[in-house]
Amino acid sequence: MRRIATAERPDWRAKAAACGFGFHTIDDAPYWDESAYYAFTLREIEQDIEAPTEELHAMALDMIERIMGSEQQLRQLAIPEPYWDWIAESWRKRDPHLYGRLDFAYDGTGPARLYELNYDTPTSLFEAAFFQWQWLEDQLARGVLPAGSDQFNSIYESLVEAFGTIARGIARPFHFAAVRDSVEDQGTVAYLRDCALQAGIDCGALAIEDIGISADGRFTDLDDNVIGCLFKLYPLEDLFRESFGAYLPRAGLQLIEPPWKALLSNKGILPLLWEAHRGHPNLLAAEFDGGGALPRGWVRKPLHSREGANIAMHLDDGRELRTGGPYDGPCVRQACHPLPGFDGQHPLVGSWVVGDRACGIGIREDRSLVTQDSARFVPHAIVEEARGVLMA
């Protein structure tokens, strides 16, 4: 794994505009950054990222049954009791899931270490699946990348395939919803909807704020159609506690991601995974946080926090880092395993799972050890290193 400075495509902004990638620059700060890329070997991708991603994904799914059977664990995950039966039912029916992203600390040497599972509302999808792919094709054509360079990125093909596979299990009408004023979230659902349409699924879009409720407790769109299935780029735990949440268990509304994802998109899964697979090379030691001072070598994360908010980090050398944010409530502790540094940047490898297949990565790097919404998306390529003659 190397970070390689490279020439930008002179026309990348025009290309971004042509495909509706409006959030490549956020509040005047660059978000898409192709002044460098990360180069991996095929072995690094396949052995260190792809295989562990599928293994950890399977381990996570295996946890659901036992969590559902344990009142104690449901409480540790802060799942509100009124939703337990509904979540269990969604798992019993195997309500289809679509995608998730595992975040890894990885530097090309030891095993990739799992920071967390983003299994409910992962973003940075369009830039990973499409714009990064286009970057590779363009830079191959321009000769900027070595001929034969590849990318770990069949996210697009996997998404269209996944939608095609679950199409018959999606209740209609099918709508995609995100927060109205979030350009990034709207871009993500626009891309997912694009993929669903390509799979032949008729679907609409509306703002999460525009969802209505009828007198008999069913969810409606702006035309008073009862929504059959809702893809919501909106945290399940927020839906639970907002005023319409109480209607969810009896509304007959299908959700993607489904309710059972609430057990995995929760930092509480980290200590539970550790307990079940103590010492696994891709896991970091984790435990539920009992409060009190954070010892050296540990990171504290709220069960529900996104974009690196409300993280406290006590490094081995005694330095302490703390990020602000809106999240409170119960926390977990995870063994501190700081992100590697490349040219003063700290890359976080987001490894995508579509359906149950590991199918690509997207890298966000930040000057901070905690990857926040200030991070930039940097493309990657699979480039075999020239090592001279190794074969006899």
Place this chain on the structure above:
Amino acid sequence: MKRSRTAALLLMSTAPLLLTACDRSESASREGLYTSVAACVAQTNDSATCQQAFAKAQQDATATAPRFANREACEASYGKEQCAERSDGGNHSFFGPLMTGFFLSQMMRNGMAASGFNSAPAFRDSNGGWQRPAAGAGGVYSGGAGTAMVPVNATPNRAVTVSRSGFGTSGSSRGIGG
């Protein structure tokens, strides 16, 4: 190869082949099925139009509702006490279902209802399914044995919204992707 062979965009591309017809942003028609004027006003905020639509639908109901020779036949299709005796103005009397709702459709431009509207009566059969007069009702086939009824496919899927904005309060100030 570890990457997609292609990466196509359908909606997000600005290339000419756009499915803008499916886009509801600029102009579209809004149609609602309402069980009362009050429900209509709650949804559209347009009391005058709702009242006119209701009145017109009620007026049309006699002409377009299915006709039955006797009450029993009508109630078999529409349920107990859901039928009334009607007269076509001449000497013929018959039985037809009571109007249980009405459709209001309006053209929308930039989120505002344009002037003018269409309305139609709606009837609920004994299975709870909604029906409306077939398109073209009142044309060359009006009168006679009443108009053909067509099921409203969306009906089990329609419900008058009583409240919105019950989701999204946590996310108003931030994106929520992770």
